[in-house]
Amino acid sequence: MGSNDIKLSPPRFAMEFGIPEGLIKPEFERRYRELLGDEYETFLSFMAKRPVPSIRVNPMKIDPEWLLSVLRANGWELSQIPWYGYGYRVIRGPERLGNTEWHQLGLYYVQEAASMVPPVLLSPKPGERVLDLAASPGSKATQISEMMLYKGLVVANDVSPERVDSLSSNVQRMGSMNVVVTMFDGRRAPDVLGRESFDKVLLDSPCSSLGEVRRSWGALARWSPRNVEKISRLQVSLAKAAYETLKPGGLMVYSTCTFEPKENEWVVYKLLEIGAVIEEPEVKGLVWRKGLRKWMDWDFGNEMEKCMRIYPQDNDTIGFFIAVLRKPG
Structure with missing residues (x-):
């Protein structure tokens, strides 16, 4: 048919x-x-169904086991997320997870379970230089900071004062001492931050956000092929800029919360054209699909199957696309 x-x-x-x-x-x-x-x-x-909310405990501020015991004593029911040791689904808890004293103190971050995957794949290490090019509101930047044990440097950037305000607020609340917040158009990253200057780069790109529909109908209302084309052009520019800042031998993770091939495989394909190499992802306990080798009139090649597509029905999360890329050298 x-x-x-x-x-x-x-x-x-x-x-x-x-x-x-x-x-x-x-x-x-x-x-x-x-x-x-x-x-x-x-x-x-x-x-059409709301996802189960989840939190990420901050091990740099509190003993996770102590916090978990306190939350459970207050009637919370928690289930550990397989792919991140400090991530928990909140099966039962307060309606507004962001209104508790523990949240305000930065002892946990309200973060969707699938959103924790890109930093896991980036696997930042203490002492590295890491760039999060489109970082607001800061969930992944603060997760990266904690995975680095606050050692090394995380540059967390976004493009507007409103987005940077949210980012800065969360960085401060979580106590992410090795994060530097910047504000500029990410397409200028090589000129602003220098070429080949980061060990690892995350681009969790602006996108059509179809994977977020479980939390809001807005993305579905705004969706159109024309908007997808417009966003894709921005994503390619951002991705190429992010890749330029990566050191030879460095690792880049490109992710979106959408399912659109023009915003996902197409963008990765454009990075392959300038020399990037896709690596096979491994994430414990996560169900995911291979990236698309073909779509409509495009043939992306077999390598694209190393990309990761996460649909809502796979793990009862929001949707995500993730690619792990290496710069040869």
Whole structure:
């Protein structure tokens, strides 16, 4: 069956899964039925459900076991996230996890479970120089800082005063002493920070945020092929700039919270054209799909299957795409 032969029925899905009528555009349904096949309805059913909230305990400020015992004594039910030792799903707890004294003291960060994966794959070590190019609101930058035991340097950048305010606030709250916050257009990173100056680089790129639909309908309402094309051009520019700041032999993680191939595999393909090499990811306890080797008229090649696609139905998380890239040298 070709994509033009797919039978569309957005109103039925809106009623069945609780997605507001009109949010599932015909082109969206055509595209994602082609991408997911028989899993499309399962995908929609998860997109319509709120994810289980999760927190990341800060081991640099508190003994994690002590904090966990206190939270449980206060009626919390927690389940450890397999892929990050200090990550926990909150099965039962306060409605507003950000309003507790423990949160305000920086003893934990409210962070979605899948969002913890890119820093895990970056695997920052104490003493390294690390760049988080699009860092706000700071969940990954502060996680990276903690994984480095506050030793070395993390440059956490974003582009606007509003985003930097949020980033700075979270860096201060979490006590991330080795994080330096900067503000500039990430496309200028090689000129501002220097070429080949970082051991590791994370670009958790601005994107169409379809993976975030479980938390807000906004991304689905804004989605259009035109917007995807526009964002993709920005992502390619940011990715190339990020790669330029990487030392030879260094590691870069490119991630988004969307499923769009033009924002994911296409961007990675453009990095391969300038010499990047994709590495096979390994994450304990995480279910993920291979990246797309082909999509529409594009043939990305077999190497793209080393990229990681995380759908909501795989681990009951938001959606993510992640690629691990090495600069030869």
